[in-house]
Amino acid sequence: MSLFSSTFATVMRRSRFFYIFFLLISLWTTPIYAWNHYVSPKYEVRAVWLTTIGGLDWPRHYANNAQEAMAQKRELCRLLDLYQKANINTVLVQTRIRSTVIYPSRIEPWDGCMTGHPGKAAPYDPLAFVIDECHKRGMECQAWVVCIPAGKWNSYGVQQLRKRHGSMVRRIGAEAYLNPENMQTANYIADICEEITRRYDIDGIHLDYIRYPETWKLRISHESARRNITNIVRAVHNRVKNLKPWVKMSCAPIGKSQDLVRYSSNGWNAYTRGCQDAQGWLREGIMDELFPMMYFRDNQFYPFALDWSEQSYGKIIAAGLGIYFLSPHEKNWRLEDITREMEILRQHSMGYAFFRSKFLTDNMKGIYQFTKQFNPYPALVPPMTWMHAPTPQQPTDLRIENGVLQWNGDAPYYNIYASRMDHVDTDCAENLLVIHHQSRSIKLPKGYEGFSFAVTACDRYGNESKAAQLNDGNGKSMHKNYGARKLETDGRKLFIPNDIQIGDGIYLIETLQGVAVASRQHTNVVDVSSLPDGSYQLKTINKKGIKHRVGFFTIRRKEAMR
Numbered sequence: 001m002s003l004f005s006s007t008f009a010t011v012m013r014r015s016r017f018f019y020i021f022f023l024l025i026s027l028w029t030t031p032i033y034a035w036n037h038y039v040s041p042k043y044e045v046r047a048v049w050l051t052t053i054g055g056l057d058w059p060r061h062y063a064n065n066a067q068e069a070m071a072q073k074r075e076l077c078r079l080l081d082l083y084q085k086a087n088i089n090t091v092l093v094q095t096r097i098r099s100t101v102i103y104p105s106r107i108e109p110w111d112g113c114m115t116g117h118p119g120k121a122a123p124y125d126p127l128a129f130v131i132d133e134c135h136k137r138g139m140e141c142q143a144w145v146v147c148i149p150a151g152k153w154n155s156y157g158v159q160q161l162r163k164r165h166g167s168m169v170r171r172i173g174a175e176a177y178l179n180p181e182n183m184q185t186a187n188y189i190a191d192i193c194e195e196i197t198r199r200y201d202i203d204g205i206h207l208d209y210i211r212y213p214e215t216w217k218l219r220i221s222h223e224s225a226r227r228n229i230t231n232i233v234r235a236v237h238n239r240v241k242n243l244k245p246w247v248k249m250s251c252a253p254i255g256k257s258q259d260l261v262r263y264s265s266n267g268w269n270a271y272t273r274g275c276q277d278a279q280g281w282l283r284e285g286i287m288d289e290l291f292p293m294m295y296f297r298d299n300q301f302y303p304f305a306l307d308w309s310e311q312s313y314g315k316i317i318a319a320g321l322g323i324y325f326l327s328p329h330e331k332n333w334r335l336e337d338i339t340r341e342m343e344i345l346r347q348h349s350m351g352y353a354f355f356r357s358k359f360l361t362d363n364m365k366g367i368y369q370f371t372k373q374f375n376p377y378p379a380l381v382p383p384m385t386w387m388h389a390p391t392p393q394q395p396t397d398l399r400i401e402n403g404v405l406q407w408n409g410d411a412p413y414y415n416i417y418a419s420r421m422d423h424v425d426t427d428c429a430e431n432l433l434v435i436h437h438q439s440r441s442i443k444l445p446k447g448y449e450g451f452s453f454a455v456t457a458c459d460r461y462g463n464e465s466k467a468a469q470l471n472d473g474n475g476k477s478m479h480k481n482y483g484a485r486k487l488e489t490d491g492r493k494l495f496i497p498n499d500i501q502i503g504d505g506i507y508l509i510e511t512l513q514g515v516a517v518a519s520r521q522h523t524n525v526v527d528v529s530s531l532p533d534g535s536y537q538l539k540t541i542n543k544k545g546i547k548h549r550v551g552f553f554t555i556r557r558k559e560a561m562r
Helices: 003-012 016-029 032-036 066-085 126-136 156-168 183-199 222-243 278-284 302-310 335-347 357-361 364-374 557-561
Strands: 046-050 090-096 140-146 149-152 169-172 175-178 204-208 248-252 316-321 351-354 396-401 404-408 413-419 432-437 441-443 452-458 493-495 506-511 516-521 525-527 534-541 547-555
Touching (some): 066 126, 066 357, 090 126, 126 140, 140 248, 149 156, 156 169, 156 175, 156 183, 175 183, 183 204, 183 222, 204 222, 222 248, 302 335, 316 335, 335 351, 357 364, 396 452, 404 452
Parallel strands (some): 046 090, 090 140, 140 204, 204 248, 316 351
Antiparallel strands (some): 396 404, 413 432, 413 452, 493 525, 506 534
16 A cells, blocks of 8 residues: 555544545455455354244254154254354354244243144254254354244234233234333343243343334334333343343344445434344443344445444444345345455454355355355454453363373363464464363364464353463473574575474465465575565465464565665
8 A cells, every 4th residue: 555545544534434435445446365365363253143934044854753853953963063164153043933932931832943833842952952062063152032023913923922912912914023112022022031041051142123123103203112122122131141141142233223424224224214223232231242134235235334343332243144145046146245245344353144054054156165265263252351251260280191182270161272383372363273162171183293282261251361381381392483583585585494394385475464475385495576575474384274384574675775
């Protein structure tokens, strides 16, 4: 970027409107190669909505006996394994569907998606199974609760609801809805969320359709309507946090908060049309995380995404991406329409959530394959630092016995890191080996002989302890610490010291931010004549895709010419 462009950017950022303008200009001028190699962060929400209504994502087959239940379980595990291979870290599982649920509830009947018969119990507890299997894979699991829609007026769930709470239900056409203007509605939805929180080891309560229906004829002011919806959110928050303060409160608001100065929401926004003051919920502290449903493209996406980011109040924002629009049966979007959004979200430290699972795991137009490449390393969900939870105690007595890495500690989760360096850099995502591990030992996979290891404790808020290093302070060196070495260059050639053992694979040249710019064959003299002036890091990458830093170097040809 030129000096003029740099100064111009600084001036533009002084106002929200001009910053959005500058972002849009940069989208059309940023080279594609820069997007495709943007550094993989240590913290990032990577989520999937797992839809159970009608078995759209899961389950695809009914279960009315133990054998069929096993088939449903295997089907779910296959999906979760695919998520894990793409380094997805959050699953939003549809738990309350339409006045029906997928667990044995004292409040609402079973949905028919599990057995094919509304009101009939499944031969196992699907919600408990999903949570356990997510946790085994280091993924968070949030219970997705559909709030206001209740289903068809004559459906089984609505019939039961009308018998017990008839005054709370309102009919619009063939559909039934909970009335947000009825004082009982907030308590009723809070009862369901409390039941889930009390009985299950859930990581979050995810509120969906927490708004006025688009078919609702509003007879009160928008301010009063927003107050009604906020009262529901506040009631759920208070019940959940009083039981388990670490359980995240999240929701999926309409994708555009409201009109921006230059960009219209075209009448479809959260604040006015849906009466959702989602940014106000973040500010008040009754919401920890937002998944705005940003199923749009181009300037109907980017400025509104930046608006959510700028008004996050330090909380977590993960934009919902409508990957179902990739389908030829929907809007037939190009793959690049989604992948470009993912790149820009990452550049602005925002996460993303795919709607919905089937289009990801079916690899619609290559979206799954891209996601695997886009997420080469695991990522942790950002911690809820605003909860002011104390930092966990550091693990102790880190050791390897018979190929098993072991340690002592009393935290609910542990993160394991691995590196060829003596001191493992736990700020670097590429060193993450396993996240949210639930036990105090792990069998080391093949190929990690000679590595150094570090383990951190992690609490339910996502706060991480200091790292216990396997050889930290014991005077025993497993490897030479090449990673921080300054390498010599004359601007045309990079010279690799003879004491560095090159090994197999190739060299990878990256910027200091982790953007790959070149690759070279392994030699002791590396050609860097095509690189512009600047600072770089040199890494090796072997046939298994494992990278190790060799050192840093700086090219300053312009200074040498003076």
